[in-house]
Amino acid sequence: MFFLSPRDGFPKGDNETDTVFHNIHFNASTLNYWNYTYYPINGTLSNGSWCMLMNPPYTPKGILTNGTFINSTWCYLATDPIGDRARAGIGFAVGYALCLIFILVNLRKHGELHLPPEKRFYPIGRRWQWYWSIFVCATALVGLFTGIDVDRYHVVELPIVLNVFFWFLMQMGAIAVVWEGVRHWGSWMERQFIDPNPFVLHQNDKRGMFELWLPIFFYFWIWLNFFLVIPRNWGAIELQRSPEQTIDNAVPAATDGRFKAATFCLFVAWCTIIVSVWHSIRHYEPRNRGFFNRIIGFLGYMPFRFTLMIPLALAVVAYQGLCAWDFGLSPLNVKTNLLAMYLGGYAPTFLILVIQIIAGFMRPNEDRELMRQRRERGQALDQELGLVRKPAWWRRVNGDIPSGGMRDRIMRNVREVGGGRPTARQVEILAERRAAEMEAEAAAQNSGIEMNEIRRTNSTRTAAAPPPYSPYGGKSDQRRSERTVELAAGLLFPGANSNTPTGRGRGLEVAGEQPRRPGTSERSSSTASGVSTSGQPQQIKSMLDV
Known part of the structure; x- marks a missing residue:
């Protein structure tokens, strides 16, 4: 255990073997025997294994000769009231919880299938951006609610580690949300491009192979960022119980080379997002000539939500890099600058989710949009050919559609x-x-017939x-x-x-047909009919x- 530097001895009592803590007398000899040390700055009494709060109202009522305290309170408990860090965290947590509800609504809207799934465009591709958004909300909620105990713990302990642990995961998820939004936008552009002609673009050309390897390249840097940040000894971050201890242990651990390298990995992932946008505009939008015209076209063809989300993603990367160099602004610091922490660490990610949600409500389901485009192309072709198609209700009103659906008719035939x-x-x-x-x-x-009407009997x-x-x-x-x-x-x-x-094979008599005499004028059975020649023609x- 590491605590604040102790003052010489215990508070003086009535005699040499007596000490007083807030008007409560303790046996100093027993405290010395069990190697207890008093730390007046944070008001704790510890021997390296046991730590007790000595400030009221948690002051123990006494100590026994075996070193047991009466009515004592453990140091590592949430005993203090919440502070500004906890209050701001609760506010952001409410915002992330509301975002989670709207994200689930958008997932249902855009994840539904109204067309048969295609092997070239998997349904899960359009859902990944919403899955990552759910991940961001979950990690943010866990980190923010554990941040409440950062203020409430009298001695710095596990809550600060949980708070920053889930904060780093949230940062990775925010970059992944922007990436999946950009990647799927390019996939949606390709789907619209090849829908009129599926063979206009090949899957094995340079463009297709580039789109295959680009996500792998992006997630390689994301996972590299994860392995540089997450698997480490987080115990040094807890050592912020005195200024000397913070300088000697917490600051070197929070600004080491691994955190700096992780920021570089996250920046490479952000650059990959820019490359993906450029690739999609280059292949699926009209090309402009000239350097400035291409820049203008790049910004014009890119959806407006990406114009906002990509700079916010860069702000996420920039603040993580700032934390790797300046411990005073880092969320790893228990006494950090709260304005910088929440504006740089949580606000950009929250705004990315808000923009994603608003854009999701404004955009239609892609299958429905594709069906609408197909109807428009069909109407355009009909106009070119001079065809005027009547609405679907026209046939129903005029009785052209028989009762029952196609399924009923097929089942009846079966x-x-x-x-x-x-x-x-x-x-x-x-x-x-x-x-x-x-x-x-x-x-x-009532018309005439060739022959007399023949009643149907068993024999005729x-x-x-x-x-x-x-x-x-x-x-x-x-x-x-x-x-x-x-x-x-x-x-x-x-x-x-x-x-x-x-x-057949048993004679004509077996078939019930009378044999004909060759050369006679007997009428052929093919003309035998009970219907007049003036009737309706026979329908096949x-x-x-x-």
Whole structure:
């Protein structure tokens, strides 16, 4: 344990073996025996293993001969009231909590899929900027709430380490938020560019390979910053319990070479963001000629939110570098300059999230935007071709769309066709039903007919209605396929008789067809019809009705 320098001995009491702490008497011999030392600046009594608060109202009521204090209070507890650092931290914590709610709303809005996912543009690519925003809010909340105990702890201890630990993580996440926003903007520009023609840009060219390796390069420097800052011995940061101790231990640890190198890594990551913006504008926006025109075009083509977010990200990097050289302005200092700490350490990150949220509410879902662009291109092509498409409600009003959706129609056709012996039964029932409907239509017609109306009985059937076929119960696959073809032909051409007998190979009598005498003038069965020639022409059915 390291504490403030002690004063010579204990406060004088009634005699040489007595000492008084705030009107409470203690045995000085017992204190010396257990090697206790009094530190009047912070009012603690410690022997290197045990530390007790001696200021009221935490002054112990006495000490036993075995070194045990009566009603004592441990030094490393949150006993002091909150200070300015804690109050400002609570205010920022409320702001980050509100940002977290709106970030979740934007994640739902922009993460939804309204088009089939494409292998070239993964859905998670548009969500990473919101995932990193959630990470920033979480680390900021943990760091700010632990910062409350930095003020409340009477002796500097673990809260200062937790506060700065999550602050460094928040800084990395803020840079990653800006990077993912810029990277995804370039991906969105590419998606709009190739949507009319998917083959206009290749994935294996220099542009595609550059876009493949650039994120890897960025995250390499981010992770390098992480390993330079986070895995270290943080115990030296706690040693700020006296001015001498702060100078000898805390300042060298907070301004060592690793913190300075980590700032350089973060700056390289920021430069990578600028390169990504330049690359996207170069390949997906019109090119300008001349140096000044290119600078103007660079600023004009870049979204306005990036015009604000990129300088704020540079401010994040600059303040982290300032902390690596000046301990007086660093959040690692317990008695730091609070204005510099919150304006340089927390305000830029908070503003980045606010800008990201506002831009998320203003921008539409990308799938919906892509659908709108496709409709506009379709309308432009229709105008060039002179086509005028009626609105979707036009067909519904005029009854052009049958009842039920496409799914219902497909399921109805599947139930009718099906497979196996149940299929034969369904086709047979369908044939019987359609034959009855056609007989009713023939009977309702008053025009002349070629032949007398023939009633459908078990023995005699009209030519207009195909005879019912009994399901094939044999084992020949070829015969079963022939029977299926006959059934389909009977449904597609209800007015024609099949010339192929059902009992092929067993004689015409088996098929129920009377043999014809060659050379006679007997009428062919192809003209047998129960419908007058003045009726409507025969309509060929579609296979979807089978």
